[in-house]
Amino acid sequence: MTEPVIRAAHATLGYEGIPVVQSLEFExxxxxxxxxxxxxxxxxxxxxxxxTGEIPPLSGQLEVNATSATVAQTDRSRLDFPVSALDVATMGSLARLPWWKRPGRAERRRARQALEEVGLEDLANHTFGDLSGGQRQRVLIARALTAEAELLLMDEPFTGLDTANEQRLEALIDRLATAGRTVMIATHEVEQAERWDLVLCLNGEQISFGDPAAAISKPVLEATYGGHIVEIPGQPDLGVLPAHHHHHDPGDDR
Ligand SMILES: Nc1ncnc2c1ncn2[C@@H]1O[C@H](COP(=O)(O)OP(=O)(O)OP(=O)(O)O)[C@@H](O)[C@H]1O
Ligand SMILES: [Mg+2]
Structure with a gap:
């Protein structure tokens, strides 16, 4: 058997000694x-x-046997300085280049190809900060592709995408995995996670891990989402889904 890309053994993660996720145990x-x-x-x-090594485990082990690139959770901030979508996508190559080299023609070609993969080839020369949230998200995905990392960490990458681009991103994730890359996707959509190979449910600790068919169940979803659950119409067996609490701003309840 080949060694796993990630192995967590009794790992606890947190900040300044205070745990926020415990009992991580998976390969x-x-x-x-x-x-x-x-x-x-x-x-x-x-x-x-x-x-990515940004924070060390508080205890236990978390081994990563791969180069990684992250697509960060979108914030609404815009870059004020005038860089193009292509410039941002090209920045992904910095992870692969030796420190004395600047991205050249080959790197820009790779970045263009990555923009094509996310359907943004026509916006390559547009200013990054002028793009919509969903478009900026796709540029960040292109930047991660340009890095050619073996492990891609996508933090809620579907946020702000319309249905067409959601399907495009799902297809891209499938292609990346088929090509041997490992893709981890943080999501609030249970039904989406059910279509992938593995699922990890977290709520301050590892609630469940494994093949979605076995690892997702009503008690697991209840433990994962606590009280924030609603019935799925027509699915009495599973019966729960997270309520759409994620982007809910109580101030908008008027
Ligand atoms: N830099 C930090 N220092 C201290 N505590 C932090 C820090 N970043 C996050 N936390 C805390 O760690 C816990 C987990 O946060 P995290 O951002 O990992 O959650 P998440 O699952 O990504 O949530 P979301 O769905 O809102 O993105 C939270 O209680 C948060 O307040
Ligand atoms: Mg988050």
């Missing part, structure tokens, strides 16, 4: 599509930070 083989489910504050982004 992820290369070429897997892994959905990460959890409520707001459940620890999804924290896990990604630990996988």
């Amino acid at each position: 992820i083989p290369a070429g897997s599509r892994v959905g990460i489910l959890g409520p707001n504050g459940g620890g999804k982004t924290t896990l990604f930070r630990a996988l």
